[in-house]
Amino acid sequence: MKAIIHKRLYNWHSLTGLISTVLLVALCLTALPAIFMKDISQWLTPTQTITPLSEYQSVDRWLEQADEQLNLAGKEFHIRSNIDSQPYTLWTSQNDTFTAFVQNSEGMFVSHHSASAAKVLAEVHHNFLLPDPYGEYLVGLLGLAMLALVFMGVLLHKKWKKEKTQLRAHRSRRLLLSDLHKVLGLWLLPFHIFVSYTGATLGLGSLLLIVAALSAFNGEQDAAVAAVFGEEPTLSMQTCAMQSPSALAQSANQHWQDKYGNNQITDIEIHGWKDCNAQITIASAIPGYLLNSNAVSYSLTSGELINEIDWIPGGFGERWYALLGPLHFGTYAGYISQWLFFVSALLLAVMMVSGMLLWLNKRNQSLEKSWFIKTCTGTSLGIAMASISLLFVATLQNLFFSDSAFSISTYKLTYAASFLCTFMICVARLKSWLLISRLIAFMYLLTPLIHAYFFDLDQSTLAVQLTFLAVSAVFFTLPSLINNYTQTNTADITIPDENGKTTSDSQQAI
């Protein structure tokens, strides 16, 4: 590659990184709890206060009681039971705000604090808690920026055979950062491409729909959506008798059983309960296929099959779309893929920070005065602090206010306030990060201890407890590790190579 093109790519790689790195690091760190959303929700659920239901056959009686207490007539809501033998969660939606309910041991429907808190953790990664669709667009644009950074990085580093295992830890800081950036970039390349592409597509979905509708449905977006997902029911505002949702769930189960032999219901969505045009959509995961859940829709008044979404025999485009979710969320191989995604997201954040440190090093900027170091430290510690504060509040609510109703906005406010406080303190006074780090470590230690003292532990909640304790240990040791590292001699040294020529580490790092 000619020097002029190399320089142009290098400049654009630096500029794009400079603009997007802090937000991309935030995106990576917010992905960590989002990957284990279901487990965190389960960990937070005090099982002794909730009636467990194992089969969808019992959903009729449960829904009848929910309707009596919450007046569900004419509303849109979801019923979910993601893990066998776990209780159902009822998600109601109003003005794009979701509220989760569960039934306690006395038969009362109460706010499901843990589900709502876990949803906020996932939503931060989805839109940074900014109003939709702008939050989603920002996340989508960050995905595009990351994909561009990946393509430029691939073109810039052509000596990948030599660099793939080269990690010169005992030379200089600059050389170590450079090697780390290249090694992580190379080994995690497929993960970077999948995650950034799927993230960009999911984030910019509503904008991409315009292009999609233009190319096939004369620009009519509603027609494009209806062609795949079926028509949205128009409510008649008249009351009718409903078919049994349990029986329809059984029909859906039989439908996929006949076609593919095995399936698991993941979600029941009801539009306009008790309305004459009410509709039920039942989503089912088909094991063995790396695709989104299939779904069938029935009329709740006649029980007639209205629409079927089956991704398996679909064409190239349909399968491509159905792959996005599993590839982005890493749910296709259970805990193995989830842990792989966890580690990869963490390493991706390390790679981005190493790239920016390289840029600062090249410009000989003081780390303590650098805006990047301040904002990046503030963002990272802010996310860690906000996440554990949210879980701490939800744990206390489960203990002392288990029957009280809390809006999901309470959790968003808790998250935003703790993030902003930590961020501003770090930006105003960088040295305070040592104290904040220890405070975070203490919070990650205290929350599982409170949980273990008051609630039962089972296998899955034990894994979450241990993860929190590991995070606590990391934050306790991080200040001393970084202090030791920065105090070591990191001068740029000149070392003769195999041919006896001397090249400085700064030159080698480029």
Place this chain on the structure above:
Amino acid sequence: MKAFFTILLTLILSLLISMALAIYLPFDQVNRMFMAGLSVPFLFPLIWVFMLTIEKQWVRITTYAFGIPALSTLVYLQLSTALSA
């Protein structure tokens, strides 16, 4: 400003290429829609980086100057025919 226009033109070019690919390849209506929508986030950064690797400025300008009108015409012709049929 120059960078902004380059990115804007690349975006238009990638939108047109994705639509042209979806329209001219033998897909049914639903798959054509998915192809057009899903290829944009991949094509846009790819074409942008590819443009950065072209050394001569006149080659880049010519690509935009001829590529965008030509692809627009191709897409328009096919869509108007399909719509009027």
